[in-house]
Amino acid sequence: MSTVTFDGGFADPVFASQDVFHAVMHALSMPGTVAALGERALGPLPLCAAASAILLTLADYATPVWFEAPDETQDAAAWLTFHSGAPVLSEPAKASFVLLSDTTDVESWDIFARGTMEYPDRSATLILPVRSIDGGSSLELTGPGIETSRTIAPAGLPAGFASAMAVNTALYPLGFDIVLVCGAEAIALPRTTRIKEV
Template sequence: MTGGTVSLATVALAPGFADPVFDAQRAFRSVMAAMARPGRIEPLASELAPPAPMTPALAALALTLADQDTPLWLDAALMASPEVAEFLRFHAGAPIIADPAAAAFALVSDPRAMPLLDAFAQGSDAYPDRSATLLVQVERFSGASLMLAGPGIAGTATFAASPLPDDFVERLKANRAAFPRGVDLVLCTANEIAALPRSVRLVEAA
């Protein structure tokens, strides 16, 4: 764990899942459905009220996927809030680290400022599962459309989210070119998610 610790006595800790087993299972099913159908928007209703700037969906993803063995990297906006780090440490037991390349999961609340995808763990040809998964918070699933193809997509599918980095298309293409290495992305709004696994590829509109 990097950086100073924050005493629970000085931070009003937001509650976690009301029913940790049931709520985590429900969120995990949504994640699996999103990964199986890249680009398709899945509901992820959550009663969590996490500290800002986290949305309920981002908090639900983190509490579902992270544990004491999965180091988390937080972007600058999340790290600026001591309540966020304490919420994640307490409810997920996950260590917060400063090196994105060593993180199992990366939480991004400001996608326009997120590092390049190859700054995170890429895995290897022999162990592609040792790569990072990025949990990226967006405002909405709309904007400039991308056309996707690949496993889990019948033909092609369109996908849009905003805000995203101006060079997001180039980042996705570079990520796909590294397959089977590369990162997986799960994007979320307040109550919906969609996945862009490393297997997805971009195609030109006909």
């Protein structure tokens, strides 16, 4: 087993996971705000610090994970399983967490779990790497947790992102939640958030 499997986990798992959990929950309750998660964890590429910390905090033996680019993420998958116990699946439809690639195609997102009317919480959370948290085209957010509207401008979103999210929001209470990550920062976009290009 490669040494990268062992390195990069939380130095203090209890306190680090508590801090990250609170930061992620705050970000989900206030969509569009930037959560600074710090460099508490750093798994092998393509995991950034934010994705590493989120997965170590939220994924465990009962929450399977799927990596969109399995040929490029073998070290990251082994690292995650070693540190969290989370199984890495080959079937995306059964994953609780999905690490998308930076070349993802929104047309392929229909395969991910969106929950059921009886259990809407049985849906996937997508983690989407972007080039930057700002500096891209502006998106206007409205919905729960946003008093009037909020604007974000992440750079490196896949083509058709806003349209795909509109379809997702229309399925509420079903639908997936998504977290944009870059470096040690993250922006949460729950399924209730309406996203419009401006």
